[in-house]
Amino acid sequence: xxxxxxxxxxxxxxxxxxxxxxxxxxxxxxxxxxxxxxxxxxxxxxxxxxxxxxxxxxxxxxxxxxxxxxxxxxxxxxxxxxxxxxxxxxxxxxxxxxxxxxxxxxxxxxxxxxxxxxxxxx
Amino acid sequence: xxxxxxxxxxxxxxxxxxxxxxxxxxxxxxxxxxxxxxxxxxxxxxxxxxxxxxxxxxxxxxxxxxxxxxxxxxxxxxxxxxxxxxxxxxxxxxxxxxxxxxxxxxxxxxxxxxxxxxxxxxxxxxxxxxxxxxxxxxxxxxxxxxxxxxxxxxxxxxxxxxxx
Numbered sequence: 001x002x003x004x005x006x007x008x009x010x011x012x013x014x015x016x017x018x019x020x021x022x023x024x025x026x027x028x029x030x031x032x033x034x035x036x037x038x039x040x041x042x043x044x045x046x047x048x049x050x051x052x053x054x055x056x057x058x059x060x061x062x063x064x065x066x067x068x069x070x071x072x073x074x075x076x077x078x079x080x081x082x083x084x085x086x087x088x089x090x091x092x093x094x095x096x097x098x099x100x101x102x103x104x105x106x107x108x109x110x111x112x113x114x115x116x117x118x119x120x121x122x
Numbered sequence: 123x124x125x126x127x128x129x130x131x132x133x134x135x136x137x138x139x140x141x142x143x144x145x146x147x148x149x150x151x152x153x154x155x156x157x158x159x160x161x162x163x164x165x166x167x168x169x170x171x172x173x174x175x176x177x178x179x180x181x182x183x184x185x186x187x188x189x190x191x192x193x194x195x196x197x198x199x200x201x202x203x204x205x206x207x208x209x210x211x212x213x214x215x216x217x218x219x220x221x222x223x224x225x226x227x228x229x230x231x232x233x234x235x236x237x238x239x240x241x242x243x244x245x246x247x248x249x250x251x252x253x254x255x256x257x258x259x260x261x262x263x264x265x266x267x268x269x270x271x272x273x274x275x276x277x278x279x280x281x282x283x284x285x286x
Binding site for chain 1: 123134135147156215278280282
């Protein structure tokens with residue numbers, strides 16, 4: 001995602017990235033980043049809350065208008081919940097990221113990609 | 123509580139799962155920047171997403187008729203009935219939330235509303251999906267140029283990018 005934003009921007013199209021993984025986006029480096037401190041899955045606002053989704057989008061659009069240099073991040077003020085256990089549990093032994101069928105699908109896709117890459121490089 | 127450090131967290135997680143070589147996240151010293159040259163109310167906005175957004179076909183599967191997939195890039199008509207969008211992306215926090223409301227990661231309904239309100243000039247006729255590739259090189263050298271070509275063909279002035 002960040003790599004695509006960088007390419008568009010380098011070729012004359014201003015961009016804004018919305019996202020919940022602040023460290024990943026900022027580690028890469030993008031021109032404009034609207035950060036929402038939510039669980040991975042809803043970087044454009046809480047599900048079924050159009051008013052909040054508009055507030056998040058408004059923040060990103062304003063960033064397009066006001067940023068004067070790259071690596072400009074704005075953080076949305078929204079809080080997902082008072083209970084912050086989701087932050088502690090994601091990607092831990094207590095809450096495996098992918099389980100059951102989702103894990104099997106991921107492994108199958110990795111294998112398929114590996115086969116495709118080996119085929120194209122030979 | 124501050125934000126989750128996903129890079130550190132995933133490194134430890136996958137080492138614990140038996141993977142020896144940690145994923146190398148992209149990192150750059152230089153970041154490009156292009157200023158907006160006209161008011162947003164006159165801009166055509168393009169939506170680009172890595173959320174595996176798709177259109178549901180009548181049989182419940184995926185309607186690929188208009189996708190025009192090249193490499194990891196595909197497109198969807200912006201006048202699609204919003205009720206038909208869905209994503210089977212699995213890389214999100216499946217305990218804390220859901221992807222049931224596509225506008226929470228693919229805000230096309232909200233963007234249509236912003237056109238009606240006059241906040242943005244127009245929405246491009248297509249949105250673009252990008253499947254994330256393990257290889258940074260493939261994304262940079264193949265997929266990103268394909269997205270750029272499609273955005274240019276659509277007359278896009280500014281791009282909104284969303285993952286899940």
